[in-house]
Amino acid sequence: MISLETWQAIQDRRKSVARVATRKDINADFPLRGFVTCGCCDEPLTACWSTGRSAKYPYYLCDTKGCDLYRKSIRRDKIEGDFEALLTTLQPSRNLFEMSFDMFRNIWEHKVNRSREATLDLRKNLTAIERKISQLLDRIVDAESASLISAYEAKVRGLEAEKALISEKIGKSERPSTDFTKLIEPLLRFSQTRAFSRLLSDWRTKERC
Numbered sequence: 598m599i600s601l602e603t604w605q606a607i608q609d610r611r612k613s614v615a616r617v618a619t620r621k622d623i624n625a626d627f628p629l630r631g632f633v634t635c636g637c638c639d640e641p642l643t644a645c646w647s648t649g650r651s652a653k654y655p656y657y658l659c660d661t662k663g664c665d666l667y668r669k670s671i672r673r674d675k676i677e678g679d680f681e682a683l684l685t686t687l688q689p690s691r692n693l694f695e696m697s698f699d700m701f702r703n704i705w706e707h708k709v710n711r712s713r714e715a716t717l718d719l720r721k722n723l724t725a726i727e728r729k730i731s732q733l734l735d736r737i738v739d740a741e742s743a744s745l746i747s748a749y750e751a752k753v754r755g756l757e758a759e760k761a762l763i764s765e766k767i768g769k770s771e772r773p774s775t776d777f778t779k780l781i782e783p784l785l786r787f788s789q790t791r792a793f794s795r796l797l798s799d800w801r802t803k804e805r806c
């Protein structure tokens with residue numbers, strides 16, 4: 598297995614932003630050069646274009662004198678195809694995985710808390726409006742002037758409209774806009790790993806408490 602750093606370095610090379618100044622000419626053609634070692638002597642493989650009768654062919658090969666595989670070339674397509682297959686089987690390290698999970702969980706908890714606070718504020722507003730409406734209704738009962746009554750009634754209508762709007766907002770805010778599992782979608786690709794299942798079930802247990 599290769600480290601994440603190595604993997605990133607390979608990605609950079611494949612995008613032709615190699616940081617190493619040596620052999621710039623060959624890096625773009627052979628991104629794995631310097632990363633893949635010989636199966637026999639464990640020295641890094643070198644790479645070259647081999648000239649055939651009508652065209653040039655790309656190869657990786659061992660250049661260590663005395664090695665059993667010295668100058669035995671491997672087709673570039675073969676080695677890079679195998680490497681890509683290997684990449685698809687890579688999984689993040691446990692540390693990286695747990696760190697990412699914590700990060701997503703923090704974001705989620707922050708979202709949930711903010712949503713709870715917002716709902717609480719809305720509920721306070723709603724209570725205040727209901728109190729005002731009730732006070733106005735009391736005044737209407739006691740009022741004798743018709744114009745005063747209709748002024749109070751207009752105020753009540755305004756407050757009722759405000760109340761409806763806030764109630765609607767409360768209804769929306771109580772439903773979280775994103776699901777936690779949607780938030781951690783990038784991690785779900787690794788849902789088969791035991792580490793993930795354990796973290797997720799721990800989180801679910803905590804949520805229920």
Ligand SMILES: [Zn+2]
Nearest residue numbers: 635638659664
């Ligand atoms: Zn070798």
